[in-house]
Amino acid sequence: MIVEPGSTIGIIGGGQLGRMLAMAAAQLGYHCHVYAPDEAPPAAEVAARFTRGDYADEAALERFGRDLDVATYEFENIAAGPLSALTRQTQLHPPRAALEIAQDRLDEKEFVQGHGGRPAPFVPVASASALEAALAQLGTPAILKTRRFGYDGKGQVRIDRLEQAAGAWEAVRGAPCILEALVEFDAEFSILLCRSPSGEVVIWDAPRNVHRRGILDSSTVPAGDALLPAIAAAETLARRTADALDYVGMLALEYFAVGEEALFNEMAPRVHNSGHWTIEGALTSQFENHIRAICGLPLGAVERVAPRVEMRNLIGDDGLARRDILADCSAHLHLYGKKDARLGRKMGHVTRLVGAT
Numbered sequence: 001m002i003v004e005p006g007s008t009i010g011i012i013g014g015g016q017l018g019r020m021l022a023m024a025a026a027q028l029g030y031h032c033h034v035y036a037p038d039e040a041p042p043a044a045e046v047a048a049r050f051t052r053g054d055y056a057d058e059a060a061l062e063r064f065g066r067d068l069d070v071a072t073y074e075f076e077n078i079a080a081g082p083l084s085a086l087t088r089q090t091q092l093h094p095p096r097a098a099l100e101i102a103q104d105r106l107d108e109k110e111f112v113q114g115h116g117g118r119p120a121p122f123v124p125v126a127s128a129s130a131l132e133a134a135l136a137q138l139g140t141p142a143i144l145k146t147r148r149f150g151y152d153g154k155g156q157v158r159i160d161r162l163e164q165a166a167g168a169w170e171a172v173r174g175a176p177c178i179l180e181a182l183v184e185f186d187a188e189f190s191i192l193l194c195r196s197p198s199g200e201v202v203i204w205d206a207p208r209n210v211h212r213r214g215i216l217d218s219s220t221v222p223a224g225d226a227l228l229p230a231i232a233a234a235e236t237l238a239r240r241t242a243d244a245l246d247y248v249g250m251l252a253l254e255y256f257a258v259g260e261e262a263l264f265n266e267m268a269p270r271v272h273n274s275g276h277w278t279i280e281g282a283l284t285s286q287f288e289n290h291i292r293a294i295c296g297l298p299l300g301a302v303e304r305v306a307p308r309v310e311m312r313n314l315i316g317d318d319g320l321a322r323r324d325i326l327a328d329c330s331a332h333l334h335l336y337g338k339k340d341a342r343l344g345r346k347m348g349h350v351t352r353l354v355g356a357t
């Protein structure tokens with residue numbers, strides 16, 4: 001079904017991803033209605049309408065859904081009940097099944113394994129004694145990760161010695177977890193894929209990603225020749241995953257490269273921070289193609305437009321260096337309009353096109 005320009009797109013979540021989605025949608029002539037619990041979220045500032053509501057408020061989500069032509073999300077932790085209230089009213093892309101799988105690290109890994117992917121060695125953990133057994137099996141160092149509600153390194157505890165097990169279990173407050181072996185990777189990269197309702201798939205150049213304290217610091221394309229075999233394998237898995245879910249919209253899969261092998265880390269059924277470089281660095285951005293896909297429009301070409309593109313997140317007070325950034329004519333500055341520059345908070349990003357003529 002084609003959602004014509006002039007229609008209204010609902011966006012659940014009001015962060016910077018929603019902001020950039022709403023800007024891309026406006027360019028194509030759509031109106032956006034943002035739903036988020038915060039008072040003045042970054043996306044609301046650039047959207048036609050904003051509803052402040054809790055992600056668990058079924059009645060509010062049902063009302064929100066009534067005036068929409070299509071809905072999407074930039075935030076993943078919406079429970080199944082409230083989501084049904086929304087899908088009773090309007091179509092939702094990407095599909096609900098993808099959202100539910102990505103909400104749970106164990107389901108996500110098992111799903112990807114079912115399609116031929118290989119995650120880092122892991123063991124599900126549901127009790128303190130299970131954690132000890134898992135540590136005996138995987139060894140140290142390892143990372144204990146809550147199955148649900150983790151992002152940007154939250155809900156994760158590194159365990160270097162067996163004696164730290166009890167403290168780690170306390171730190172996750174006994175939430176269902178997985179224990180994962182620490183991977184000595186050569187690099188991290190992600191696959192950014194967009195799929196249309198008719199099954200058309202586009203994949204951008206895979207960025208090489210560097211994380212600091214669990215938060216994405218930079219994404220660079222091209223990722224380098226050494227990663228090409230791992231990237232090719234990861235792309236095959238991403239396509240298979242998207243087709244299996246009859247997926248519509250942006251899908252990001254994160255990987256560890258170990259030699260020629262790609263170890264699956266996690267997936268995000270939405271636009272992704274490692275794809276911000278596509279706004280200026282590719283013929284069509286991840287945000288525009290997501291909007292095109294969920295509205296049933298043809299997808300745009302995704303070729304890179306410069307020999308090298310680097311995206312760096314501005315975290316905490318990094319954004320204060322904006323004069324230097326603006327003085328660099330290859331740099332594109334994005335600020336998200338957030339008021340307080342808290343430690344670890346993503347305030348903006350800068351994309352540099354290197355070697356462009």
Ligand code: AMP
Pocket residue numbers: 120143150151152153154180181182183184188211214215254265266
């Ligand atoms: P995650 O939230 O699982 O994507 O973790 C955030 C970041 O922490 C990853 O991008 C890696 O840099 C690091 N990390 C997570 N899990 C592992 C692992 N099993 N081995 C090594 N590094 C990891």
